[in-house]
Amino acid sequence: GENVEQHPSTLSVxxxxxxxxxxxxxxxxxxxxxxxxxELGKRPQLIIDxxxxxxxxxxxxxxxTLNKTAKHFSLHITExxxxxxxxxxxxxxxxxxASKLTFGTGTRLQVTL
Amino acid sequence: GxxxxxxxxWVICKSGTSVKIECRSxxxxxxxxxxxxxxxKQSLMLMATSNxxxxxxYEQGVEKDKFLINHASLTLSTLTxxxxxxxxxxxxxxxxxASSSGNTIYFGEGSWLTVV
Numbered sequence: 001g002e003n004v005e006q007h008p009s010t011l012s013v014x015x016x017x018x019x020x021x022x023x024x025x026x027x028x029x030x031x032x033x034x035x036x037x038x039e040l041g042k043r044p045q046l047i048i049d050x051x052x053x054x055x056x057x058x059x060x061x062x063x064x065t066l067n068k069t070a071k072h073f074s075l076h077i078t079e080x081x082x083x084x085x086x087x088x089x090x091x092x093x094x095x096x097x098a099s100k101l102t103f104g105t106g107t108r109l110q111v112t113l
Numbered sequence: 114g115x116x117x118x119x120x121x122x123w124v125i126c127k128s129g130t131s132v133k134i135e136c137r138s139x140x141x142x143x144x145x146x147x148x149x150x151x152x153x154k155q156s157l158m159l160m161a162t163s164n165x166x167x168x169x170x171y172e173q174g175v176e177k178d179k180f181l182i183n184h185a186s187l188t189l190s191t192l193t194x195x196x197x198x199x200x201x202x203x204x205x206x207x208x209x210x211a212s213s214s215g216n217t218i219y220f221g222e223g224s225w226l227t228v229v
Contacts, residue, residue: 034218043206043220044157089156098145099210099218103156 002027004092006104013080014112021107023090024072032095033066033073037086038106044089048075051095080111116140117209119221126228131195134224136163136207142187143209148180151204151223163190163207197228 003026013019025033031052036044050057050064050073057064061080066073077084087108091101116139126132136146144165149157161182162170169182181193194201206223210216 041204041223041225043223046218095216097210097212097216098162099208099216100147100159100162101157101208101218102159105156 002030002092002102004090004102004104006090006107008107009105010108010110012110012112015080015082017080019075019077019080019084019109019111021075021088021090021109022072023074023092023104024070025092025102026071027092028068028071030092030094032093032099033064034091034093034101035062035064035075036089036091036103038089039086047088077109080109082111082113085109085111117207117219117221119207119224121224122222123225124227126197126226128198128228129196131193132197132226133191133193134205134207134226136190136192136209136221138188138209138211138219141209141211141213143190143211144187146184146190146207146209148182148190148192149206149208151206153204157206160192163192165190194226197226199228202227 006023034049037047038044048062048064050066061078063076087106089106090104093101118137120135146163148160151157160175163182163184165184171177184190207221
């Protein structure tokens with residue numbers, strides 16, 4: 001089955017700096033790679049996703065890159081703000097009507113003033 | 114947009130009892146739903162795939178007789194934790210895919226289970 005690794009487990013950046021979180025996956029058949037932000041005790045919130053037919057996607061301060069050959073993808077947050085502090089999870093799966101996901105281990109991002 | 118609702122949001126039960134958690138797709142039909150479990154400070158781990166009208170598919174290491182899944186309609190899946198033990202205390206969350214929204218995955222609000 002799919003195996004997703006995520007690094008780093010914790011990340012502390014100063015407000016305004018950039019944050020980068022990296023993930024690798026094992027199943028070359030995976031074609032859908034979402035990123036979630038999760039507050040304590042809440043459901044994961046999709047912040048950005050990318051499908052295997054593109055290499056990069058950007059939405060304001062958030063961008064994701066995908067390298068299918070190397071089987072890794074990364075989340076980039078620019079101009080970080082304190083409200084970006086949360087746990088971020090990457091995931092890999094198949095895009096379709098029954099999409100189960102394999103999640104990475106999570107990254108706790110702390111944005112300090 | 115599509116919404117997935119879970120109930121209850123939190124539940125406390127005694128060891129040895131059973132507790133049922135519901136997952137509903139409110140404005141779309143879901144032939145398949147997924148159940149995840151998340152222990153504190155850990156990731157979401159897929160427990161099982163809930164299939165409407167047929168048996169659930171369990172991930173390796175998940176006891177199907179302990180975690181009963183029923184998907185009797187296109188909008189409702191239930192997870193019953195039987196003979197609950199304190200180590201079953203966790204955050205349980207379901208997801209469903211809405212084909213009407215470009216196959217977007219929606220998560221329920223999650224259910225906190227505490228077994229005392």
